Amino acid sequence: MAAPALELKGISAGYGRIEVLHDVSLSVPAGTVYALLGPNGAGKTTTMLVASGYVRPTAGCIHVAGSHVNRVAPENLAKAGVCRIPEGRGIFPNLTVNENLRMFTYSSPFSTSEVQEKSYARFPRLGERRNQLAGTMSGGEQQMLAMSRALVADPGILLLDEISMGLAPKIVSELYELVGQLAQEGISILLVEQFARTALAVSDYAAVMTGGRIAMVGQPADVADFVNEAYLGGAA
Amino acid sequence: MDQLLQLTVVGLVVGCVYALTATGLVVTYTTSGIFNFAHGAIGMLGAFSYWQLTVKWHWPVLLALPVVLLVLAPLFGATIERIVMRPLHGASVDVTLVITLGLLLFFLGAANYFWDQGQTRVLPELLASWKPVDIGGVVVTWGQIIIVLAAVGVAIGLRFLFSTTRIGIAMRGVVDDPDLCAMSGASPARIQQLSWAIGAGLAALAGILVAPKVGMSALQLTLLVINGYAAALFGRLKSLPRTAVGGLLLGLLVSYYPVYVAPHLPFSTTFGQLEKAVPMIFLGVLLLFLPSARLRTATTVGRVAPTVPGLRQSLAGGGVMIVLAIALASALSSANLLIAGGMFISALSLLSLVLLTGYSGQTSLCVLTFFGLGAFAMAHSGTSPLGLVWGGLLAAAAGMLVALVTARLRGLYLALATFAFAKGMDVGFFNFKLGSGQSLQLKRFELPLIDTSSEKTFFFLTVVVFVVAAIGVLAVRRGRWGRQLTALNDSPAACATLGVNTTITKVVVFTASAGIAGVAGAMFGAQQEIITPSQFDVLGSLALLLALRIGGINTITGALFGAFTIGLFPEMPQILGHFGVTLPDKVQLTFLLTGIAAISIGRDPDGLGGQVSKLGLRLRQQFGSSSTPAAPSYEEATLVHG
Numbered sequence: 001m002a003a004p005a006l007e008l009k010g011i012s013a014g015y016g017r018i019e020v021l022h023d024v025s026l027s028v029p030a031g032t033v034y035a036l037l038g039p040n041g042a043g044k045t046t047t048m049l050v051a052s053g054y055v056r057p058t059a060g061c062i063h064v065a066g067s068h069v070n071r072v073a074p075e076n077l078a079k080a081g082v083c084r085i086p087e088g089r090g091i092f093p094n095l096t097v098n099e100n101l102r103m104f105t106y107s108s109p110f111s112t113s114e115v116q117e118k119s120y121a122r123f124p125r126l127g128e129r130r131n132q133l134a135g136t137m138s139g140g141e142q143q144m145l146a147m148s149r150a151l152v153a154d155p156g157i158l159l160l161d162e163i164s165m166g167l168a169p170k171i172v173s174e175l176y177e178l179v180g181q182l183a184q185e186g187i188s189i190l191l192v193e194q195f196a197r198t199a200l201a202v203s204d205y206a207a208v209m210t211g212g213r214i215a216m217v218g219q220p221a222d223v224a225d226f227v228n229e230a231y232l233g234g235a236a
Numbered sequence: 237m238d239q240l241l242q243l244t245v246v247g248l249v250v251g252c253v254y255a256l257t258a259t260g261l262v263v264t265y266t267t268s269g270i271f272n273f274a275h276g277a278i279g280m281l282g283a284f285s286y287w288q289l290t291v292k293w294h295w296p297v298l299l300a301l302p303v304v305l306l307v308l309a310p311l312f313g314a315t316i317e318r319i320v321m322r323p324l325h326g327a328s329v330d331v332t333l334v335i336t337l338g339l340l341l342f343f344l345g346a347a348n349y350f351w352d353q354g355q356t357r358v359l360p361e362l363l364a365s366w367k368p369v370d371i372g373g374v375v376v377t378w379g380q381i382i383i384v385l386a387a388v389g390v391a392i393g394l395r396f397l398f399s400t401t402r403i404g405i406a407m408r409g410v411v412d413d414p415d416l417c418a419m420s421g422a423s424p425a426r427i428q429q430l431s432w433a434i435g436a437g438l439a440a441l442a443g444i445l446v447a448p449k450v451g452m453s454a455l456q457l458t459l460l461v462i463n464g465y466a467a468a469l470f471g472r473l474k475s476l477p478r479t480a481v482g483g484l485l486l487g488l489l490v491s492y493y494p495v496y497v498a499p500h501l502p503f504s505t506t507f508g509q510l511e512k513a514v515p516m517i518f519l520g521v522l523l524l525f526l527p528s529a530r531l532r533t534a535t536t537v538g539r540v541a542p543t544v545p546g547l548r549q550s551l552a553g554g555g556v557m558i559v560l561a562i563a564l565a566s567a568l569s570s571a572n573l574l575i576a577g578g579m580f581i582s583a584l585s586l587l588s589l590v591l592l593t594g595y596s597g598q599t600s601l602c603v604l605t606f607f608g609l610g611a612f613a614m615a616h617s618g619t620s621p622l623g624l625v626w627g628g629l630l631a632a633a634a635g636m637l638v639a640l641v642t643a644r645l646r647g648l649y650l651a652l653a654t655f656a657f658a659k660g661m662d663v664g665f666f667n668f669k670l671g672s673g674q675s676l677q678l679k680r681f682e683l684p685l686i687d688t689s690s691e692k693t694f695f696f697l698t699v700v701v702f703v704v705a706a707i708g709v710l711a712v713r714r715g716r717w718g719r720q721l722t723a724l725n726d727s728p729a730a731c732a733t734l735g736v737n738t739t740i741t742k743v744v745v746f747t748a749s750a751g752i753a754g755v756a757g758a759m760f761g762a763q764q765e766i767i768t769p770s771q772f773d774v775l776g777s778l779a780l781l782l783a784l785r786i787g788g789i790n791t792i793t794g795a796l797f798g799a800f801t802i803g804l805f806p807e808m809p810q811i812l813g814h815f816g817v818t819l820p821d822k823v824q825l826t827f828l829l830t831g832i833a834a835i836s837i838g839r840d841p842d843g844l845g846g847q848v849s850k851l852g853l854r855l856r857q858q859f860g861s862s863s864t865p866a867a868p869s870y871e872e873a874t875l876v877h878g
Contacts (some may be wrong), residue, residue, distance in 0.1 A: 052419065078421035086419065092412040099405045106406070107421030149420065 002030045003066030005157040005188030006051060006082075011060035013050050019058070020046045022212045028157065028205075030065075033179070033189045035199040035220070037227055038209035044192040045087060047209070048161050051190065052084040053077040065156050078107045081156030083149065085163060090146035093135025097126055100134050100145055101152075108152045119148035122178065140171035147178060150187075158182065158189045164198060176202060196227045241374045243491045249380045251487020252387035253446045254515075255480040257464030259390060260438030262471055262479050264313075266411045267431035270321055271329075271473070271648050273336040273778075275439050276461030277343035280454050282309050282440025283447040284351050287359050297362065304444065305437055313436025317429045329647040330599050334785045337778045340458070342831025344775075347454040349828070357452035362445075383445050390438065391480055398476075407431060455775075459659075463515035465652065469522045482522075490514050513663040520656040523649055524641065544718075550710045554703040561699035570691040574763065575803065577695040580702045581760045583799035586784045587705055587792070588752035593781070594790030595713060596745045597725030599651040601777050602638070602658035606631035606750040608666055608772030610757025614678060615767065621681040627758030628751045635750020639743040646728070658774040666769035675768040678761045688762075698759060705752055706792045712748075721745055782830050793848055805829045 006028040014020040021043050028034040036044050049055040051062060053074040062069050064082055072080070092100050101115050108115055120127030123144045129137060134145055143163060150158050160179065164172040172195075180202045183189055193199035200206055206223035208216045216226050261275045272278075285308055289300040320339065324332055351357070361379035368377045397404035406422045407430065414424035442464070443457055450456050463486070470482020489497075493514050510517075545553065568576060585607050592598050610627030617623030642653045670676050680688050688694055712718050723731050724741055731738050761767050783802040788794025 054415070054418075073423070074415075074418040075421050075423040078419055084419055086416065090416055090419065092409045092416065094412050095405060095408055099408075102402055102405050103409050103417070103420045103422065105402065112402075 004028055004063070005030045005032075005065060006190060007063040008047070008051065009061045009063070011047075011050055011057045011062070013046060013055050013057040015055070020212050021050065021057075023060070024209075024212070024214055025060075026207055026214060026217070028188050028190050030188055031186045032204040033183045033191060033202055035191045035193060035196075035203035035206040035223075036209060037193065037196050037199065037206060037223070038215075042209040043212040044209055045161055046212075048084060048159050048190070048192060051157075051159055052082050075106075081107075081154075082159065083107065083153040083155035083157070084159040085146050085150055085161060087161040087165060089139070089142040090149070091134045091142050093133065095134060096131050097134055097137075097145060098130045101148065104149045104152055107149075109154050110152055115148075115152045118152050119145075122151055123148065140167055140174075143167060143171070143175060147175060150182060151178070155187060158187055160189060160191045160193075162192055162194060164193065164195055172198065196224065200224055200227075238373055239495065241372065243495060244488065245371075245374050245376060245380070247488035247491030248484060249383050249487070250490060251484035252383050253442050253483075254464040254467045254486050255387050255483025256390060256438055256445070257442040257461045258467035258471070258479045258483050259394065259476055260435040260442070261465065261468045262473055262476060263394070263407075263438070264431050264435035265468070265473050267407050268317070268321060268428040270324070270332045270336065272339075272435065273333065274316075274339035274343060275435065276458040276464075277340045277347075278309070278312065278436050279439035279443030279461040280457035281312070281343055281347060281443075282436075283359065283443035283452065283457055284347055284454070286440075286444045287357055287447070287452060288351075291357070291359065301444070305441055309436045309440035310433035313432040313434070314429045316436070317432035321428075321432065322425060329651075330593070330597070333599060333648065333651055334782055338782055338831045340831075341775070341779060341782065341827040344454055344458060345827030345829075345831060351452075351454070353454060359444075359447045359452055361448040364448075379445075379448065386441060386445060387480070387483075390441070391476070394476060403427070403430065462659075466515050466519035466522060466656075469519055469526075469652065472526070486515055486518055489518060510664045510668075513660045516656040516659040516663070520653060520660065523645060523653045523656070526645070526649060544713050545710060546714070547707075547711065550707050554707050557703055558696075558699060561696055565692040565695050568695075573691040573695045575807065577691070577698045577763055578760075579799045579803035580695075580698045581756050581763065582780070582783070582803055583795050584698075584702050584705055584756035584759065585753050585780060586787070586795035586798050587702070587709055588749040588756070589781060589784050590790060590792065590795050591709055591712070591721075591752065592745055592749035593784070594794070595718065595725065596721040596742070598742065598746065599647070599781075600654045600746075600749075601651055601774065601781060602654040602661070603753050603780050604772045604774070604777040605658045605661045606635055606753035607757035607760065608661075608767075608769075609634055610754030610759075611678075611761035611767045611772070612666075612669070612676075612757075613754070614681070614758035614761035615676050617681070619679045619682045621683055623681050623762065624755055624758045627761075628755040631754020631757065632747045632751035635753075636743060636747040638750070639746030643739045643742060655774060658777055662769070662773045666772050670767070670769045675766050678765050678767065680762045680765055694763060698763065701755070701759060705755070706795075709752075710792065717741075717744075779827075779830050786830075788848075797848075802830060 004027045008024055008026050011021055011024045012019060024043070024047060026034070026036070026047075036047065038044050046055060050057050053069070053072055053076075057070065064077070064080065069077060069080070069082075078084075092103060095103065098116065101119055102112055105112050105115055110118065116130070120130070123141075125141055126145055126148065129141065134142060137145070147163065150160070163175055163179075167175070176198060179189065179191070183202060191199050191203060200220040200223065203220050206218065206220050207214050208223060208226055216223060218226070257275065257279060261272060264275070265271050282304055286300060286304045289295040289303065290297055295303075316339070320335060321332075324335065347353075361377065362382050363378035366378040368375045369381070370376075398408060399405075406417060407427050409417050409420075409422065410424050410427045417424045417427065439461065442461060446460060447457060450460055464483065467479055467483035467486050470485065471477075471479030490511070494511050498511070564576060565573065585603055588606070589600065589603055592600055609631045613626040613630045614623035617626055638654065638657055642650055645653050680694070682688055686693055686697070688697065713721075720731070720736055720741055723734075723736065724738060728738055731741075757772075779802060780798075783798035784794060785798075786801055787796065787798030
């Protein structure tokens, strides 16, 4: 069996003297979608930051496709196939759409024209705005642009951090359609989401984090029940 | 008509040089977020290395030019980025400013060391042997044509770099979001390094082009390139095309000023002399028309706030210092007392910076201007001790004016505005009123019952003035207003929402701080009995701010330490001379050491004073709080961590 696309083993990490993650372990098998759920402040985003090299863990190891990558710089991890779409809008607002796509070629096996072709084919609206400054587009269009990076990076592991944040439900479902499509192409995805139902619908495995620890790991169906309890104290 | 054409050509050529330097500055600033005050010094070093290669070592121009512009200067810039700037990632404006100022002084010191400024050097204009061309009745040299061609070439080259190449787009991407750049796989550190290399190359280019005209003076070259800052401000430190336009406008203004502007102004003879101040006036006016910066919200600084000593503690500390002063006064010779007194006077002017920069977070680069005004007032007060009061009041009035005019500015822009003020006053007031290179004799003030002409008593008096001011500053810090100042430093936005009028607070603190500096200047004048304009120039103000950074920006110990370090540096050759060590001369050494110290200590926000404060705290924990002070150094530590 192939090595997991991403594996965190006993990770502790934090900011300065404040430890946020306590002994977090999770494993995203190759070719699966793994949803990481949990309330605000549970440490989901920090887990993403650790996995993409922005926060150095104080204990534990990170493995990407079986290689130990604890001290690798973020940009080199990006080139090695760890693609993180950050919370908010992961775009350069003062570059045009075309130039944003050009930036994506740093971590993409494709040439600039191929990148543009693929992105515009998937999101025709971006093609209409190719020479517009990215920061002047609507929130949904900006998120589409950010997601194009996942599309063209051919990532070994894709880290998606709350891509639905602040967007209209119609655009969210459009974006999740793309997530499902990427998953079908066999890309491994670690997904952080506040909306448990949306995320669980596309995932193969799921985990719930609370207070910087993994509270539960399981099949989406089992986790759905647990989430109700963890979020709502079992009242629902 | 001919004259207009001639002046236009000259103005455009000068403008191209300004545009070149400003472009380099903007490229580095936008990508790395650091305003490089040492930009001018890098240009100066470029010119000197080019002189070394072509004139001294007789390299052909076609070899030396690419070696300096494409190899040495970019390497130099990249090295600075790697060693000094990269560790500063995320540092505050104030810290980056101090560090680049430190670099500026360091490079000046280095240039003085390697190229003795006493010698005259001539750098021939490029293509000097070619016959000048006549363009529509105006004779233009090939050197001038090359300057214009270089500026146009650079503009086109950068345009190409930033709009079509991937690395250029990445450089713009870093401006937007360095983290996202890394996420995309482009290393922000590398990109910033490249921008430093480009910036240094452009600075060197400007330095080489302008050196034949200005002459090979390290100081003049550095300051000339600094004039280009005004052009950068015209582009709001962002837009390269606007920066280029700003450069040309500035060049034309400088060129037209003596003929078309000055004679039509009232007091035309006075204004005629202000030619050199034009770029700084341009800079000042630009700053006034900048849109207001958004109020900053709270930022966390990774430091332990020093505890402020209470009234009893500060009185006790002051008493100890006065006792020490009596002991010192009887032990030291007159000459050494002058030096020691000078240190306390520096400490007094640093005290004004503690109040202004340390407590309320306003970066000022014009402390010596207020200091000079104080000395000037003292010079006009004869032997009356009221000179101290006039000095304080004159400086305070100037401080209030500066604060009112710059009320909207903060951070880097405030620093630049005060810099422009200091430079403008340097040229337009001190050098003008006192005469460049001239000096003004003073009489020491007289007091009843006290013989101020004795160095011993005067030293004692200086220490008393310092102690009183220090106790006063600490008392302010403990009070309601002191809390307002700290709050203003921490979060101007929160201050405003709480109903604190930030403008009034700022004006008051500026006035008070300038007043203290003025008193220090008046003391200085009385102590030295002679003043020269060069004592109040803007570089000295930079050195003082650095010294306070070294000492510790928000403590009285910091002011003392800062004053002692800066006072001791020039004495090093003599002290070490006893041990058979020869060192470069005074000025070089002061610049070199201050620079090094600022670069190394600037990273530690607490400075030396903070270290002592921590040590004192540890000692007290060790020996219990009730124990009486065992040594003066310990006492000082208890006195001063405020």
